[in-house]
Amino acid sequence: MQEEGLDVQTTRSADHYGALIHHLSLVRNKRCLMAYVYNRAETIRSLIWKVGPVLPQEIQEKLSHTEEDYFKKHAGTLQSYMSRLDLDVTVDMVPPKDPYIQVRVLDDIGVVLSDDKTTNFARHSMHFLKRTDAEQFISRGLMEELTG
Amino acid sequence: MASEAGEGSTAGMDDYETLISTTDVELLKKAWRNEKAAPEILRFETSLIQRIRGQIQLMEENIEEFAGSGIDPLTVSLYQMDLDRTQYLFRSYLRIRLQKIEKYMFHISKNPEVQSRLSEQEKGFARRCADDMERHLEESVLSKLPDNYQDTVKQSIISEESDMRFSWF
Numbered sequence: 001m002q003e004e005g006l007d008v009q010t011t012r013s014a015d016h017y018g019a020l021i022h023h024l025s026l027v028r029n030k031r032c033l034m035a036y037v038y039n040r041a042e043t044i045r046s047l048i049w050k051v052g053p054v055l056p057q058e059i060q061e062k063l064s065h066t067e068e069d070y071f072k073k074h075a076g077t078l079q080s081y082m083s084r085l086d087l088d089v090t091v092d093m094v095p096p097k098d099p100y101i102q103v104r105v106l107d108d109i110g111v112v113l114s115d116d117k118t119t120n121f122a123r124h125s126m127h128f129l130k131r132t133d134a135e136q137f138i139s140r141g142l143m144e145e146l147t148g
Numbered sequence: 149m150a151s152e153a154g155e156g157s158t159a160g161m162d163d164y165e166t167l168i169s170t171t172d173v174e175l176l177k178k179a180w181r182n183e184k185a186a187p188e189i190l191r192f193e194t195s196l197i198q199r200i201r202g203q204i205q206l207m208e209e210n211i212e213e214f215a216g217s218g219i220d221p222l223t224v225s226l227y228q229m230d231l232d233r234t235q236y237l238f239r240s241y242l243r244i245r246l247q248k249i250e251k252y253m254f255h256i257s258k259n260p261e262v263q264s265r266l267s268e269q270e271k272g273f274a275r276r277c278a279d280d281m282e283r284h285l286e287e288s289v290l291s292k293l294p295d296n297y298q299d300t301v302k303q304s305i306i307s308e309e310s311d312m313r314f315s316w317f
Contacts, residue, residue, distance in 0.1 A: 026294070033289045041284060045250055049243075070284040077276040081246070084269045089246065092239045096232040 044071050048078065052090065102146040103127055103134050172199050173234055180241045189248045189256075192267040200238055207231045245270060253277045 044067060047059065053075040060068065082088055105121045112121055119127065121137075126146065137143040179193050211231060214224045249256060249270060256262050257278045263271060 030289070030293060034285060037285060037288050038281075041281065049247075064288070066284060066288045069287075070280060073280045073283075074277070077273060077280060078246075080276070081269055081273040084272070085242075087239070087242070089239050089243050092236050096229070096236055 040067065041070060045074060047071070048075055049090070049093075053079070100128055100130055101134060103129055103138070103143040104146055105137075105143050107142045172196060172203060173237075176200055176234070176237050176241065180237050180244075183241055183244050189245060189252070189262065189265055191265045192245070192270065194267060197238075197241075197267075200234070204231065204235060204238065207234075246273065249274045250277060253281060 044063070047055065048071070051059075055063075055071065063071065078090075082090075104126050105123055108121075108123050112119055121127070121143075134143060134145070138145060175193075175196055179190075179196065183190055207227070208231065211224060211227050214227065215221075245266075249266070252262075253274055256266070256274050263274075266274060
């Protein structure tokens with residue numbers, strides 16, 4: 001077109017429309033892809049709050065490599081914030097009703113050291129624990145709270 | 149006499165209520181409620197947070213002393229309960245702010261007014277969040293697109309302004 005000396009701005013040849021359609025569809029695809037990736041990333045971030053910094057296998061196989069990287073990086077960002085503040089913000093997720101709660105162990109955890117006591121968490125045993133200690137096990141599904 | 153005593157006691161009650169409403173715990177409750185209900189992030193209460201942290205630590209030490217010194221265990225567990233509730237409010241306040249930062253990370257990085265409402269550590273968190281997200285988007289999408297389209301903010305380099313229109317930008 002430039003060789004023919006025509007004014008590029010106003011010439012409307014078939015090439016122009018072809019290029020325009022290509023551009024518009026490219027831009028639309030870009031928007032769709034970015035929205036997809038961004039929304040998945042949002043769900044991944046919410047997983048950190050729900051499940052903790054380590055992902056269970058069934059979820060991990062559904063993520064792409066980049067997403068696994070993003071998950072690790074974000075967990076690291078959160079961890080660095082918590083260590084700068086010297087406070088764990090991921091425990092204590094529900095308002096407390098009692099300082100101690102009763103839990104039943106669902107999976108074999110074995111012997112665990114907590115504070116000054118060592119307790120053996122055998123399957124189906126019931127314990128009376130401090131809330132903050134039990135919470136990490138409950139969120140991983142290894143224990144359940146007895147509310148009855 | 150009875151009415152005087154009545155008035156005296158209501159005046160006493162008012163004093164008690166004004167005293168209660170200015171304790172740090174009440175202020176924390178107010179800040180927590182505000183933060184929970186507001187759709188955007190509010191100003192960080194630096195001095196309040198510092199005071200509360202100090203008080204929580206003091207309380208924890210007191211409770212340990214009490215637990216060892218044979219005071220009625222019911223009283224100890226009541227103090228423990230109170231401490232737990234305050235700690236929950238404290239952590240939840242910080243958590244809500246973090247989640248809002250995650251939601252609006254790009255808006256925060258572009259908007260200095262909003263940035264001034266964050267604490268120092270939160271600013272660092274927000275910056276790393278935005279960096280992580282940009283890296284993630286670049287690796288998964290933008291590096292696969294042709295050259296002129298690889299910007300997070302503009303749809304392509306011929307766009308005159310940052311017109312990558314997502315609701316969070």
